[in-house]
Amino acid sequence: MMGIEKLMKLLLLTNLLPTGVRCGKDSVFVYSTLRGEALLPCTDLGGATDCSTIDWTFFKGGQVQYKVEVRGGQVSTDSDKASRITVTSNCSIIISDLIVEDAASYVCKRDGHAITNVYLSLLNISSPSTITELRPGGKLVLSCTLFTYYDAGSCKSYSSGVFSVRWRQEDGTEMPNEERYSLIQNTPCNITLVTHLRMEDNNRRWTCQVNTTESSKAAFLDFTSSFLFQNSPTAQTLNSPAVSQDSSAQLPISRIVLCVALPLMVSIVGFYTWKVDHKRAKVSAATFEL
Incomplete structure (x- = not known):
């Protein structure tokens, strides 16, 4: 009896199995x-x-x-x-x-x-790139995968010509496979984009789109590359403000002025204090004699 039930269940699963x-x-x-x-x-x-x-x-x-x-x-x-x-x-x-x-x-x-x-x-879109790589000169790797209803992400031979995933530019055109953009089509349901970022890629949307036999735009998903650093480390070094010769020369001059002025001020204050005390002493002596 159990064997018949298992057979019936197997037949049911076979009828449900999509062949495309x-x-x-x-x-x-x-x-x-x-x-x-x-x-x-x-x-x-x-x-x-x-x-x-x-x-x-x-x-x-x-x-x-x-x-x-x-x-x-x-x-x-x-x-x-x-x-x-x-x-x-x-x-x-x-x-x-x-x-x-x-x-x-x-x-x-x-x-x-x-x-x-x-x-x-x-x-789904996934990326092994770290947040510190999101900067001009950094490398961005984005993998787009369609997990299908039959065998998730694998796109078996039955689905050839049925599914395809593509990377699109911001204007909707297909991403070109050229020097800057490297496209790796692993399966019809998985494509990887590798690109070297530029300054204009800050806050740029990278779109992965699913095309099917029923719809040229069945679904899409965006990834935004927001830069943590606006400049690459090299650019930051080159653009950092250098110390000018004028400012470096001002430092010893200021020290010289400070060294001359400070003793002079101390001497003036000391002389003034001595003069006041001396005057008070004379007044006190005259009062005592009276």
Whole structure:
């Protein structure tokens, strides 16, 4: 009996396994970003608003994970996404604070029958560059990865021509692969940009964009290079104010003036004090004789 149950489950997973992007009224492709949120719509409800007959299941290819996230319109308490899933009034679900493991295929079911397949992919930008490298002359390395609904980030052969990620310039044109910009296309779902920064790159937006067969701009994500130092160490050294010959010559002159003036002032004060005391002494002596 257990063998039959396992076989039925395997057949179910096989039917859910996506073999590529396919467009249809019951298939929806959603793109979001890591740490963002995504709305997964449940379509073809026929005007029904009662979610008590609605289930949401989760399937992740490659790792072959299958779970029930929503049962009878309520989030399953044993779901690892329970604190991040919200069921909307029209039986769709919102997943917040997205992580890599959320990239997968989801199925909205009514009375046990699948009515909507939703495929969620997530875009992310990472960088090994340190904040001290964000300066003119520093090297900026940005890696853009699309974690797909089937096998996160790997873009298996089935997805050839389906997904592509590209770096875009601020005007929206594709980043050229030239001397200043080095583009390394690891897979269709992963591309690395290496560039040597210039002063004009301060607060510049670097955009990674996802292109798919359904949309030329399925999703995009920005990285801003804000400089910690406005100048490179070399430039700071060259531009630092040097001590002029005039200012260096003023130092010994001021010391000479100080050495001459100070004894003179002491002598004047001493003489004045002695004169006052001497006058007082004469007055006191005359008073005593009287």
